[in-house]
Amino acid sequence: MKPRPAFSLSVDRHTPxxxxxxxxRAGQRHACMMRDAGTAIVAGVSARADAGPxxxxxxxxxxxSAVAATGAVASVLLVGAAQVLPAVTEALAAGIRLxxxxxxxxxxxxxxxxxxxxxxxxATWIGASxxxxxxxxxxxxxxxxxxxxxxxxxxxxxxxGTLSYEAGFRLVQAGLxxxxxxxxxxxxxxxxxxxxxxxxxxHHGRTEAVLLVGEIGGNEEEEFAxxxxxxxxxxxxxxxxxxxxxxxxxxxxxxxxxxxGSFGTWEAKRTALEEAGVQVCSTIDEAVQSLVRALGx
Amino acid sequence: MFIFEHDAKxxxxxxxxxxxxxxxxxxxGIVDGTLxxxxxxxxxxxxxxxxxxAGGIQRAADAPAALEAAGxxxxxxxxxxxxxxxxxxxxxxxxxxxxxxLTLDASRxxxxxxxxxxxxxxxxxxxxxxxxxxxAGLDAASIVEAVDRAAQRLSPANRAPVAEAGACLAAAFTxxxxxxxxxxxxxxxxxxxxxxxLAADAKLITDDNALYRQPLLSALVERAAARYPExxxxxxxxxxxxxxxxxxxxxxxxxxxGLSMMLIDELRAQDLRPYNFLDVRTGGxxxxxxxxxxxLGWMGEGRRVxxxxxxxxxxxxxxxxxxRLLVRAMDAVPAFDxxxxxxxxxxGFDEAVEVLGARGVKVERDLSLAxxxxxxxxxxxxxxxxxxxx
Numbered sequence: 001m002k003p004r005p006a007f008s009l010s011v012d013r014h015t016p017x018x019x020x021x022x023x024x025r026a027g028q029r030h031a032c033m034m035r036d037a038g039t040a041i042v043a044g045v046s047a048r049a050d051a052g053p054x055x056x057x058x059x060x061x062x063x064x065s066a067v068a069a070t071g072a073v074a075s076v077l078l079v080g081a082a083q084v085l086p087a088v089t090e091a092l093a094a095g096i097r098l099x100x101x102x103x104x105x106x107x108x109x110x111x112x113x114x115x116x117x118x119x120x121x122x123a124t125w126i127g128a129s130x131x132x133x134x135x136x137x138x139x140x141x142x143x144x145x146x147x148x149x150x151x152x153x154x155x156x157x158x159x160x161g162t163l164s165y166e167a168g169f170r171l172v173q174a175g176l177x178x179x180x181x182x183x184x185x186x187x188x189x190x191x192x193x194x195x196x197x198x199x200x201x202x203h204h205g206r207t208e209a210v211l212l213v214g215e216i217g218g219n220e221e222e223e224f225a226x227x228x229x230x231x232x233x234x235x236x237x238x239x240x241x242x243x244x245x246x247x248x249x250x251x252x253x254x255x256x257x258x259x260x261g262s263f264g265t266w267e268a269k270r271t272a273l274e275e276a277g278v279q280v281c282s283t284i285d286e287a288v289q290s291l292v293r294a295l296g297x
Numbered sequence: 298m299f300i301f302e303h304d305a306k307x308x309x310x311x312x313x314x315x316x317x318x319x320x321x322x323x324x325x326g327i328v329d330g331t332l333x334x335x336x337x338x339x340x341x342x343x344x345x346x347x348x349x350x351a352g353g354i355q356r357a358a359d360a361p362a363a364l365e366a367a368g369x370x371x372x373x374x375x376x377x378x379x380x381x382x383x384x385x386x387x388x389x390x391x392x393x394x395x396x397x398x399l400t401l402d403a404s405r406x407x408x409x410x411x412x413x414x415x416x417x418x419x420x421x422x423x424x425x426x427x428x429x430x431x432x433a434g435l436d437a438a439s440i441v442e443a444v445d446r447a448a449q450r451l452s453p454a455n456r457a458p459v460a461e462a463g464a465c466l467a468a469a470f471t472x473x474x475x476x477x478x479x480x481x482x483x484x485x486x487x488x489x490x491x492x493x494x495l496a497a498d499a500k501l502i503t504d505d506n507a508l509y510r511q512p513l514l515s516a517l518v519e520r521a522a523a524r525y526p527e528x529x530x531x532x533x534x535x536x537x538x539x540x541x542x543x544x545x546x547x548x549x550x551x552x553x554x555g556l557s558m559m560l561i562d563e564l565r566a567q568d569l570r571p572y573n574f575l576d577v578r579t580g581g582x583x584x585x586x587x588x589x590x591x592x593l594g595w596m597g598e599g600r601r602v603x604x605x606x607x608x609x610x611x612x613x614x615x616x617x618x619x620x621r622l623l624v625r626a627m628d629a630v631p632a633f634d635x636x637x638x639x640x641x642x643x644x645g646f647d648e649a650v651e652v653l654g655a656r657g658v659k660v661e662r663d664l665s666l667a668x669x670x671x672x673x674x675x676x677x678x679x680x681x682x683x684x685x686x687x
Contacts, residue, residue: 026580026613029613030613081506082509082510105506106506107474107504107506107507107510108401108474108476108504108506108507109435109471109474109504109507111406112401112406112407112435113435115406116406116434131612143612143613144612145610145611145612145643147642147643158555159555160553160554160555160556160558161553161555161612162552162553162554162555162556162557162610162612163553163555163556163558163559164555165553165556165610165612166556166559166610166642166664169610169642186554186555187506188401188403188476189401189403189406190403193404213555215554215555215558216558218403219403219404220404223404240559242554242555242556242558242559242562243558243559243562244562245541245561245562245565246541246558246561246574247539247541248344248345248378252537252539252554252557252558252574282562282563282566283563283566284559284563285665
């Protein structure tokens, strides 16, 4: 198998971003909220482009014309689950390099196809089922709540939205903030996996420590544990894993949060992460305090 | 979504897979098919592996013995898992046991074909050198090619049966939005004119997200909602709800899968007993309290539930709006009358404090303080008897 393109991310307040599905309920609201957080939202795309701009943001009928007119390089796709595959395909054809897909409920077989198309184009895909990503103080692509965001030294990588909101909120209350926050999302097949982030985190200058917010199901935490040594990630890593006491055989809200026998269990993840030198915490407060200590703040 | 063996066999049969004749026996007797004649096998239907070792597979000489065995299997959990029913099927003698599975590998985004000349045992316990592995793209033709390559690496007598069975499974895999199909064992019977094969067991995991485009699966979830309560709830109501402890005392009205799971873990670590997991998806309420009304009704089914903990960390949802819906839902379900503790964070907090305060609900900003309040509510209620079940 061909190796996947390495994860790369260069997002700041100057990165031109478009919003696909901007005239929908979520699209209108979040386009404005992202802009308020400093993101350069330069365009929207919608079949209802003739209805005019959304709060001053020009709306185009398709990605190609939006990119041609504004030079957008990133897209936040706020479209329904069945529309994510065609919308990603359109964005890639228009030359978009970074795709963030918050939509929940994308069929797994669609996600497989999306990943192959994104990889073939050499682009970066974050999602699906993600609250998005942010570089606090620079830009936010997605839903991450502002009360949980502040510039700081901790890179957060999370499967769950709400658990990471809570962890981010307490991190900020404790006087720490984030160098980057990437919600990889709760689906089993996704654009960016925890392990994809390890080499990038190792070299990301502003990141002094990592908070991994995982959950039961799949083997991403185990992959990340293996990637720590392989990518020489020698910064402190603290992990929270939700679902320690969840019943087996049932999807716990996220399509990916399904344990099967010993596969995907909390215990398997804890063992792998601890062997890689990660501190696995039982509570959110313990994780925040560990980071405070590790960074000597 | 995990599909029970019986339902998996019915589904796979529709794509050409041969299976032993059988039926589902539930608490109410025989449903889905007819009881075969002759020697029978009774198999407990549970959402987990290791069933044979735990005593979940029994032989029966005839139909009355099979029904009796089924009744006994359904009377108690098997290795900690509830027994949803039993599949009673014809016993097949003199077969060779082979292993075959198709799994969607989430990391590679490819289909893994795994085959082995020896089946019937825990595949993780098999010598890795005996396993034959091939990779395929996610289309039936690519999977069929990979199965053929795998079959050629098995013993000659198993090649044709595995290739034939694999072609049927490949069709089902792509058509059903499957994440895993495992046939262990695949029975191979020597007979004149070439071997015959049958899926003696079948494990099928499908994708809840694709249910909207899977008429066979959504029909199953509708028809057998009692077998698939979580999937049926999600299908009908758009939220995830799982009873994690039928004897639990704390009902949880929460949003977000990860935070809801973590809250359950943290409560249990403090020796508290949460009743349910819930990802209510506040963003999907859209001004209608119906989903909250449904949820409060389900929580009322917990006979030991004595307090409701609401925990919403809102990224998107306006808490004032949410609180008004919650009050309307509480009014609509008067029978679920337990103390309510709310912990809220996010936009509209002050308005939420006002709306919920008027209904006698105190709102905390901090989750630890809310958990303390839950503990006090339980202690205060301890003197009164168990709440009457709704």
